[in-house]
Amino acid sequence: MNDCKSRKLSRISAKKSKSQVWNFVSAPALHPMKVTLNVNKPGTAPGLIFVAPYTSYEATMIGQTGSLIMDQAGNPVWFRPLDSIYTQNSDFRVQSFNSQPVLTMWQGTISGTQSADPNLPAGDPEPGAYFQIINQHYNVIKKITAQKGYTADVHEFTITKRNTALFTAVKQVPADLTEYGGPEDGYFDNYSIQEVDLMTGELLFLWNVLAHVNPADSMISASSAIDSNNIWDCFHVNSVEEGPGNTLLISMRNMWAIYNIDKETGNIIWQLGGNQSDFALELDAEFSWQHDARHRSGNRISLFDDACCASSSSRPDGPARGLILQLDFQNMIAYLDRTYYHDPLLFVPSQGNLQKLPNGNQFVGWGQESYLSEFAYDGNTEEDPSVNFLYDMQFPNQNLSYRAFKNEWVGLPPYPPRIAVEMLCESALIYASWNGSTETAAWQVLAGSACDSLRPVISCAPRTGFETKIKVHWEGPYFQVNALNSNGQIIGTSRVICTR
Structure with a gap:
């Protein structure tokens, strides 16, 4: 390519990138991404949209990273940019603290966004990460870090009704991995579930994954550790939720499994999916590389089924979907209840979530694919994905958000217009x-x-x-x-x- 043509293409690319970013005369420091609405039908739930845009290292970030609230037309409502594209927010949403609505998020650097040769497995938090709670006046009122040598993890931070914080955390544990087919001087990428008193900072609970789950059941080969400084990401915990009877529901992406644990004893009550599943899964109920496992009414579980795209998978890659399963505890069988497919179908390598909205609609963040969508409750099928597909927003270029949420929110800035x-x-x-x-x-x-x-x-x-x-x-x-x-x-x- 000659220099003249190269410069022309660069100018076209720069002009296109600029057109995909908001620029404001009265707020010149804010440059959030512009989005495109592909579908906007009647019947959507009220609320604002919460995302935390960033992108991978090799992609061009459109606009600034940070935390972004939008209305349903895609207009920014609140944007808090971060100082560098190598710093990210994740899990940005509305919760309740001391009976008051608050914003919560993780902040730090995600491995794989700052270098072509990351020092940690893809998606891990770099040291120094933390969670934060922000009030209705957009003031940070709490910063929380993980304890016992763990790093606050990008995946989950939940405020309980007891005003405690339940979250995921990760650290690298030295280990000889040769018995698993990995390097002798290796590390487990070990996760914990931690609960902290938000008033005192006291660590109330810690569940060590390595002490309760066999790494040998991982769907990720231990030999993969050589590509990430000999660290084996065998578990990859990506969600935790409190359940009935003092239990915790935990999703582990790289085990293809969801675990229900007894919080008092730490024992696994049952496992859904993976190599040691206590349930038989109907063919249409099978899932893999999943995220965001949640309890639903009537012995049901919802999750985001990535179904894609690790090379070590023995199962063919499939399109991603929001998935609700019915659990039959008498016969220990999991049945398909509802599915939510994007139109057109998407193949999502990582991330994503499925949120139940107050009116029964379902809201899907498509993770590594640059979309978020809303569906009527009845859902759709892979063969006919346009059914009940009410709303679809697309981010520019390869911008993405780990999760996406729709929440009611009243923001009262303390600073002037x-x-x-x-x-x-x-x-x-x-x-x-x-x-x-x-x-x-x-x-x-x-x-x-x-x-x-x-x-x-x-x-x-x-x-x-x-x-x-x-x-x-x-x-x-x-x-x-x-x-x-x-x-x-x-x-x-x-x-x-x-x-x-």
């Missing part, structure tokens, strides 16, 4: 935004010849997306905006700016 002004001939363009405000319905524009004599020149301009552009026939030179709620009340006031 932002204003920017562009002067025209005998008029002005006012740009107004308030990052994170969910209650702003309209804007009032004030102007005047002195900063202490401003008066309304636009009484109520409806909010349009993250940033509202308002034309006023007034030369100022002083301008200010007030944010108005749906009742027309002032809920926030920007600084006064002078255009001279």
